[in-house]
Amino acid sequence: MNPKRSNQIATGTIFGLVVIVVLILIGLIGYILFNGVPNISWHFITAEAQAFSAGGGIRDQLFNSLYLLILTLLISFPIALGAGIYLSEYASDNWITNVIRTMIEVLSSLPSVVVGLFGYLLFVIKFGFGFSILAGAIALTFFNLPLLTRQIEESLRTVPNLQREAGMSLGLSSWKTVTGIILPAALPGIITGIILCAGRVFGEAAALIYTAGQSAPVVDYLNFNPLSPTSFLNPMRPAETLAVHIWKLNTEGVTPDAHQISSGASAVLIIVILIFNLGARALGSYTYRKMTATK
Amino acid sequence: MKNYNLDETYIINPQEESALSAKQVTVSYGTNHVIHAADLNFPRYKITSLIGASGSGKSTYLRCFNRMNDKIATVGGQIMYRDTDINNPKINVYELRRHIGMVFQRPNPFAKSIRENLTFALKKNGMTDKNELEMRLETSLKGVALWDEVKDKLDQSALALSGGQAQRLCIARSIAMQPDILLLDEPASALDPISTAKLEETLKTLSDQFSIIIVTHNMQQASRISDYTAFLHMGHVIEYDETENVFTNPHVRATEDYISGNFG
Numbered sequence: 244m245n246p247k248r249s250n251q252i253a254t255g256t257i258f259g260l261v262v263i264v265v266l267i268l269i270g271l272i273g274y275i276l277f278n279g280v281p282n283i284s285w286h287f288i289t290a291e292a293q294a295f296s297a298g299g300g301i302r303d304q305l306f307n308s309l310y311l312l313i314l315t316l317l318i319s320f321p322i323a324l325g326a327g328i329y330l331s332e333y334a335s336d337n338w339i340t341n342v343i344r345t346m347i348e349v350l351s352s353l354p355s356v357v358v359g360l361f362g363y364l365l366f367v368i369k370f371g372f373g374f375s376i377l378a379g380a381i382a383l384t385f386f387n388l389p390l391l392t393r394q395i396e397e398s399l400r401t402v403p404n405l406q407r408e409a410g411m412s413l414g415l416s417s418w419k420t421v422t423g424i425i426l427p428a429a430l431p432g433i434i435t436g437i438i439l440c441a442g443r444v445f446g447e448a449a450a451l452i453y454t455a456g457q458s459a460p461v462v463d464y465l466n467f468n469p470l471s472p473t474s475f476l477n478p479m480r481p482a483e484t485l486a487v488h489i490w491k492l493n494t495e496g497v498t499p500d501a502h503q504i505s506s507g508a509s510a511v512l513i514i515v516i517l518i519f520n521l522g523a524r525a526l527g528s529y530t531y532r533k534m535t536a537t538k
Numbered sequence: 539m540k541n542y543n544l545d546e547t548y549i550i551n552p553q554e555e556s557a558l559s560a561k562q563v564t565v566s567y568g569t570n571h572v573i574h575a576a577d578l579n580f581p582r583y584k585i586t587s588l589i590g591a592s593g594s595g596k597s598t599y600l601r602c603f604n605r606m607n608d609k610i611a612t613v614g615g616q617i618m619y620r621d622t623d624i625n626n627p628k629i630n631v632y633e634l635r636r637h638i639g640m641v642f643q644r645p646n647p648f649a650k651s652i653r654e655n656l657t658f659a660l661k662k663n664g665m666t667d668k669n670e671l672e673m674r675l676e677t678s679l680k681g682v683a684l685w686d687e688v689k690d691k692l693d694q695s696a697l698a699l700s701g702g703q704a705q706r707l708c709i710a711r712s713i714a715m716q717p718d719i720l721l722l723d724e725p726a727s728a729l730d731p732i733s734t735a736k737l738e739e740t741l742k743t744l745s746d747q748f749s750i751i752i753v754t755h756n757m758q759q760a761s762r763i764s765d766y767t768a769f770l771h772m773g774h775v776i777e778y779d780e781t782e783n784v785f786t787n788p789h790v791r792a793t794e795d796y797i798s799g800n801f802g
Contacts, residue, residue, distance in 0.1 A: 408606065409642070409647075409711075410648075410659075412604065412606065412641075414633065424649075535649040535697075536652075536694055536696075
């Protein structure tokens with residue numbers, strides 16, 4: 244077989260594989276959107292869920308998902324950032340660092356059900372949080388930390404060492420070099436990490452069933468006191484998220500329109516993830532341009 | 539490779555006021571000694587070249603002078619700068635590096651605007667006066683003959699500059715700190731001949747205000763720009779003399795072979 248022919252075959256095979264991936268993606272997303280979008284209406288997004296009768300919405304579940312996402316990121320991002328900076332900039336290359344890195348990798352392949360049960364036993368039961376957004380957010384932090392830490396570490400590592408030397412040669416401390424030069428340059432990678440994690444948080448159900456609970460209590464969206472039990476901001480209230488809601492509708496849903504609601508909710512879930520994705524990227528690239536003066 | 543007697547050396551002591559003087563400097567990575575007891579006096583407001591084959595230790599030697607080998611290698615001996623031994627572990631290295639700046643082999647501008655590249659370190663070191671920052675920006679860029687080329691795009695990214703411009707920007711970034719001594723580690727090796735010529739011209743001009751020590755692969759470059767030249771071989775300083783003497787009348791066999799291309 245001559246080189247030209249074998250190159251053609253290889254290119255063709257690779258192209259075919261890409262087509263398979265794209266077709267699966269388009270098929271999945273298309274199916275969800277095709278079935279779901281007709282069920283989405285203003286009423287659907289703003290109405291409370293109904294337990295027995297038709298016509299329920301997903302208002303509380305949608306808000307819970309978003310709130311949980313924000314809380315999780317608030318807890319996990321600073322920790323992951325610190326750990327990522329340590330691993331990439333300060334940790335010396337020895338067996339302890341390697342052990343830490345291996346443990347992080349092992350933790351990242353932990354099944355989410357296990358994380359959920361662990362969160363249930365420790366936070367819900369032992370610490371007495373009860374089913375709560377906070378317990379869910381901490382469980383999801385465990386779930387997310389390994390991925391986010393690795394992603395931040397990797398994006399810091401891709402910044403060339405020359406930049407660190409330049410900072411050092413100007414009499415800047417490592418800390419000032421990292422915060423002022425390396426972090427801004429690594430921003431796009433860090434944003435990608437946040438987006439990946441956000442997708443996981445938003446779509447996670449198993450870990451939340453045991454921690455944030457399966458009920459969406461009636462809350463008052465005008466009560467801004469996070470300590471009040473009826474406030475929508477109260478982190479100690481149970482909170483059924485969109486993904487959990489979908490799971491529940493499909494396993495024990497008794498409303499006559501369970502299927503429609505579940506389809507609509509799935510579509511909303513995908514659309515919100517998409518919006519978050521694009522929004523985070525836009526914000527990230529705006530900040531990056533601001534900081535680096537690139538066009 | 540030919541074997542040379544590494545103890546056969548010819549090292550002069552320049553008469554001018556000294557900017558930096560290295561005494562018995564050794565560098566080792568663990569048990570591997572790469573620089574052996576090198577003594578050199580670098581005169582003030584002169585350009586001194588360090589030449590030698592790859593792996594001769596010239597870059598490693600240069601990096602001792604602003605403590606860039608910290609955490610990488612063990613540096614022994616004394617390096618006297620203004621009556622202070624800067625190889626002393628108690629020295630404030632951040633302060634030291636503001637007096638002894640360094641420019642690297644590959645241009646490494648920060649991923650920031652041209653303006654920020656020059657003012658970032660100044661601001662981090664506590665300079666807040668806008669006028670003074672502007673003044674430093676302008677004089678530094680003029681000092682490397684870059685001002686006219688970039689004055690209309692100071693707020694654009696420095697990453698868009700050409701290799702030669704970026705390297706001159708890096709020199710400007712160093713001189714904006716108003717150091718005494720500039721260390722350059724093969725600054726022209728990634729540049730084309732025209733950019734190299736411009737860079738050499740810049741260095742010539744800068745030597746009125748700064749003491750310059752430059753590592754170079756390029757012997758023509760060393761002979762064109764430097765006042766003094768040191769030849770290093772296998773971590774030993776073999777010959778140190780006025781550049782003209784090194785290139786026209788070398789005293790040591792190894793130097794002669796190296797500059798005439800009969801080396802190795």
